Amino acid sequence: MSLTTTPPLADMATDTAADTGSQHIRDTLRDAIVERRLAPGTKLSESDVGELFNVSRTLVRAALQALSYEGLVSVEKNRGAFVAHPSIDEARQIFATRRLIEPGVVRAAAPHIGKAELAELRRMLAAERQLTEQRGHSARRAEIKASGDFHLALADLSRNAILRRFMDELIARSSLVIALYGQSTVSSCGHNEHDEIVNALERGDVDTAAKLMVHHIDHIEADLDLRVHKSTDLKAALEL
Amino acid sequence: MSLTTTPPLADMATDTAADTGSQHIRDTLRDAIVERRLAPGTKLSESDVGELFNVSRTLVRAALQALSYEGLVSVEKNRGAFVAHPSIDEARQIFATRRLIEPGVVRAAAPHIGKAELAELRRMLAAERQLTEQRGHSARRAEIKASGDFHLALADLSRNAILRRFMDELIARSSLVIALYGQSTVSSCGHNEHDEIVNALERGDVDTAAKLMVHHIDHIEADLDLRVHKSTDLKAALEL
DNA sequence: TTTCCTTAAATCGTACCCGATTTAAGGACG
């Protein structure tokens, strides 16, 4: 658990934000979950987490509740909190929602994309591609995050805070789903579909960009194994 | 405050739900906010609320944090929680997001609408219309809720829990926005646009239904006064 | 040895408490 070794990660810029303390815990835990350092189903004991962060259960509870609302952890009454373990059905719903929302995100973002924004997107793509070529676990995790960050960058450009929050949740939960049901060793967001989307945006072809986004999401979902294991109860228990 | 007089409202069916206690507080507060019994900007003191529910501040804090995450209350560090007071900009974002999502909700719901579901929708519309014809504050509040419930019923029919949650938040916040910026005494969801949407759905014309939904949202937003008051700071202070 | 029951450990739910911060009040000074 490298969580303990995260001392001065800087909680700067907590200007308009929330209650300082739990914020840090929440963010750290979320990163750990999204980057798959914490496997789905892992128990997040309030006392344990509190010890890791050197805080009381009070703050941990607040953080866990927030993460629960984001769908990243599931709290079971009198049993504790666990890293979420989305069902096949939830996985489908997540991607259905993304297919519904993300084309709109692209359309909403398009008008706000100028030279500077385009450059920033390109920079992200370059970093992403570089990670794809690297080997090793940490590179893989970084790639997952980078891939999601692209989608979130687009959401940012929509200048719509609510949309951005929705996307935040969808991307985070997608990461969990991919961790659970992803099969191909291929990068989560394959090929260079991101590039093509940016290309379309650059030449002002918003319709195509939106269409490409839908296809892109289709491809991500297609890379998953969402077949229902009939022996769910039995087999699932054995797998964990 | 009829809040106190809510003793055995039954917290039944807390099967898969959350932490019993704060859940009840959260729901009660949310209803009060959505139905405009609590005006935007109203301070929600932890001690006061706790006294009303006969619980400690601990539970109240949890409830307020949850509502904060839903955007219904805003908590300011070291100052307390207040019923959210969405800015003009937020209001626009909320409706922009609804325009983006709700047509998709209609499309997602359509395949699941059979005879029974249609009847249920019609039943809701009838109840809504009946409220429209009544006079008085309580009828007005009930109408607001009923109007939102229609949109939520559609979200339910999409059989997509995530989408449903997003809609939950959007509808709740819309209610706040209408409370703040609504001008016409006309019902929040005017005329019988809801009926037309259902009609389109009944004859299987999903495209039209989706289009009608967008127009419907446009109309709701058009009924608002979203002009920026240049004297925001001064005037807003006087209005409350 | 397997099953069931009893008992102990661990963990959660929630009340209570204290230090820190904000807000309001009251006076002194200009």
Add this chain to the structure above:
DNA sequence: CGTCCTTAAATCGGGTACGATTTAAGGAAA
């Protein structure tokens, strides 16, 4: 008479404590 400063009240942030619930362990009976 209005501004600024000091001081007290109210309120929040976060920690600790205790009862309740769950889970695991150990032993008795079949």
